[in-house]
Amino acid sequence: MPLLAFDRVAIHLGGREILSPTSFEVARGEFVCIVGPSGCGKTTLLRAASGLVAPQGGTVRRNGEAVTRPSREVAFVFQDYGRALLPWRTVQGNVGLALEAAGVPKAERAPRVGAVLDKVGLSAHAQKFPAQLSGGMQQRAQIARCLAQTPQLLLMDEPFGALDALTRHGLQDEVARLVREQGLTVLFVTHDLEEAIYLGDRVIALQAEPGPGRPSLARMLEVPIPRPRDQLRTKEHPAFLRLRRELFGFIEQGHG
Amino acid sequence: MVERLRAWCVPLFLLGALELYARTVAAGSDAIAPPSAALLAWFGAARDGSLWQATAFTLGSAALGLLIASALGIVGGLLLGLSPRADVSSALSIELLRPIPSVALIPLAMLVFGFGLRMETAVIAFAAFWPMLILARAAVRQLEPRLLEVSCMLGLSAWQRGWKIVLPAIVPRLFVALRLGVAIALVVAVTVEIAANPHGMGYAMMIAQQGLDPALMLAWLGWIGAVGYAINGLALRLQQRVARAMGEAP
Numbered sequence: 001m002p003l004l005a006f007d008r009v010a011i012h013l014g015g016r017e018i019l020s021p022t023s024f025e026v027a028r029g030e031f032v033c034i035v036g037p038s039g040c041g042k043t044t045l046l047r048a049a050s051g052l053v054a055p056q057g058g059t060v061r062r063n064g065e066a067v068t069r070p071s072r073e074v075a076f077v078f079q080d081y082g083r084a085l086l087p088w089r090t091v092q093g094n095v096g097l098a099l100e101a102a103g104v105p106k107a108e109r110a111p112r113v114g115a116v117l118d119k120v121g122l123s124a125h126a127q128k129f130p131a132q133l134s135g136g137m138q139q140r141a142q143i144a145r146c147l148a149q150t151p152q153l154l155l156m157d158e159p160f161g162a163l164d165a166l167t168r169h170g171l172q173d174e175v176a177r178l179v180r181e182q183g184l185t186v187l188f189v190t191h192d193l194e195e196a197i198y199l200g201d202r203v204i205a206l207q208a209e210p211g212p213g214r215p216s217l218a219r220m221l222e223v224p225i226p227r228p229r230d231q232l233r234t235k236e237h238p239a240f241l242r243l244r245r246e247l248f249g250f251i252e253q254g255h256g
Numbered sequence: 257m258v259e260r261l262r263a264w265c266v267p268l269f270l271l272g273a274l275e276l277y278a279r280t281v282a283a284g285s286d287a288i289a290p291p292s293a294a295l296l297a298w299f300g301a302a303r304d305g306s307l308w309q310a311t312a313f314t315l316g317s318a319a320l321g322l323l324i325a326s327a328l329g330i331v332g333g334l335l336l337g338l339s340p341r342a343d344v345s346s347a348l349s350i351e352l353l354r355p356i357p358s359v360a361l362i363p364l365a366m367l368v369f370g371f372g373l374r375m376e377t378a379v380i381a382f383a384a385f386w387p388m389l390i391l392a393r394a395a396v397r398q399l400e401p402r403l404l405e406v407s408c409m410l411g412l413s414a415w416q417r418g419w420k421i422v423l424p425a426i427v428p429r430l431f432v433a434l435r436l437g438v439a440i441a442l443v444v445a446v447t448v449e450i451a452a453n454p455h456g457m458g459y460a461m462m463i464a465q466q467g468l469d470p471a472l473m474l475a476w477l478g479w480i481g482a483v484g485y486a487i488n489g490l491a492l493r494l495q496q497r498v499a500r501a502m503g504e505a506p
Contacts, residue, residue, distance in 0.1 A: 050409065052408065052409070070408045070409050070411065071411070072410070075409065076406075078402060078405070078406070080402060083400050083402040083403070084402050084403070084405075086403065086421070086424070086425075087502070087504070088424045088425075088427070090503070097412075097420065098410050100416065100420070101410040101411045101412045101413075101416065102410075102411065129503030130503065131503055132503075149410065
């Protein structure tokens with residue numbers, strides 16, 4: 001059984017069709033990236049997978065059961081880390097919130113928070129407030145909080161969109177490593193083609209303004225590039241270049 | 257440092273000018289006394305204890321009134337901010353009650369409570385309640401929606417959400433409301449004492465005026481200003497300290 005299944009999921013907002021009936025499945029341990037131009041409903045699709053948004057048609061199933069509301073088994077990394085972190089809590093406190101919510105006894109929290117911070121390389125900054133950290137560090141803190149949830153499924157909404165290129169590359173590699181180590185399943189939304197191909201086992205391309213004969217889901221491409229991947233060599237891999245060309249044409253067309 | 261000294265130039269100059277005016281043109285006036293005489297009168301009041309007693313009464317009732325106003329205002333504001341139904345059903349009552357000048361309640365408060373602490377506290381609480389209520393409601397309304405989504409995704413209970421997300425998130429705005437409340441409480445306290453209540457700094461100033469003692473009256477006036485300045489400074493200090501403790505970038 002797939003971990004996550006979209007079964008003819010359709011979403012309308014304010015009378016406008018955002019997502020035409022869309023079906024796809026995500027297997028356990030798979031890293032699926034969703035790309036598309038702005039306004040194509042990729043974030044909405046992710047929110048439907050989380051249970052924050054209820055679709056008007058079709059069903060989202062996780063482990064075979066319909067998703068009707070958020071669950072602790074699913075973690076959501078928001079793009080705007082600055083707003084998603086509690087500014088009045090230190091990094092440690094922010095990560096600990098996930099454990100408080102799950103009712104983890106107080107004595108167990110500190111070691112578990114410490115272990116997660118270690119994993120994302122934030123141990124030295126545990127006592128700092130978000131405002132004292134760089135954007136990349138804040139996003140790491142949010143990822144740490146999501147990992148502390150020990151989720152099955154990690155939903156990431158353009159998590160590196162607001163970061164500079166160097167930080168972005170570092171975090172991409174780190175997320176790839178963490179996902180492999182933890183055996184996580186990931187649904188990753190981005191508007192950056194290269195990021196999608198670099199990270200994904202599979203890339204789903206959405207197009208804006210769906211209608212009759214123009215479904216939201218435009219392409220579904222496997223990424224046959226071995227792991228672990230490398231910022232230089234992977235991006236020179238023939239398969240990478242082929243996929244990039246194929247998706248580039250499509251996205252350009254979508255922007256036209 | 258130089259900037260701070262410069263800020264003192266104007267008040268010192270004005271005091272000097274008043275001193276000169278009171279000693280020359282208005283010498284022997286029943287209305288105006290030189291600041292130096294006011295200072296002497298202040299020392300007199302400080303020595304016989306009347307200064308401290310009146311100050312304690314005014315500040316005590318202002319603090320008590322503000323405490324009641326904040327407690328009720330914050331709870332009410334949370335309720336109105338979180339529940340649209342409560343907001344709609346109380347909107348008219350609030351708009352009808354809020355414009356009543358707090359001083360207009362003095363006769364009613366006097367009938368109900370008589371002279372004294374309770375009557376003054378009640379009027380202060382009424383005056384400070386409305387801004388606390390309105391600002392607490394606005395603070396809840398301006399809550400970052402992303403934080404509520406985060407609390408949903410983490411699976412926080414309703415109680416945890418209120419205690420760990422909503423309340424801390426509105427604290428900075430509540431402090432703005434509190435500073436406003438402090439100013440209102442002091443103004444209303446002195447007003448009630450001048451108008452009705454035979455206690456506190458306002459009343460002492462009235463007595464000095466009626467006893468044709470402009471030096472003492474001026475001493476009280478200056479003292480009330482100084483106390484207000486100090487209290488506002490303390491409130492600001494407290495606000496900044498809380499903001500730092502809550503992770504606000506310095």
